[in-house]
Amino acid sequence: MKSILVCTNHRANPNQPSCAARGALELKERLTDAVNATGLAIGVKEIQCLGECDAGPNLRLIPGGTSFQHVDATKIPLILKAAKSFLKD
Numbered sequence: 001m002k003s004i005l006v007c008t009n010h011r012a013n014p015n016q017p018s019c020a021a022r023g024a025l026e027l028k029e030r031l032t033d034a035v036n037a038t039g040l041a042i043g044v045k046e047i048q049c050l051g052e053c054d055a056g057p058n059l060r061l062i063p064g065g066t067s068f069q070h071v072d073a074t075k076i077p078l079i080l081k082a083a084k085s086f087l088k089d
């Protein structure tokens with residue numbers, strides 16, 4: 001199933017960047033609610049690192065889709081639009 005992977009990694013050391021420390025858990029919940037509200041047939045899943053920790057919160061459409069960095073709730077409409085297009089591919 002095509003999915004949106006949201007990095008929700010949390011690092012205990014505050015000197016190391018992590019997506020959870022930048023609001024990724026709340027973002028994942030809001031994105032899940034938005035996907036459910038639209039009825040898009042795409043999953044929203046957590047992953048523990050996408051390898052771009054300095055640019056978080058990060059997410060990626062899988063398999064083989066677009067990556068998004070510095071994501072906050074204001075970008076949810078953009079992500080939904082990309083997900084709709086991704087589902088048609």
Ligand code: FES
Binds near residue numbers: 009017049050053054
């Ligand atoms: S902590 Fe999110 S990409 Fe590494």
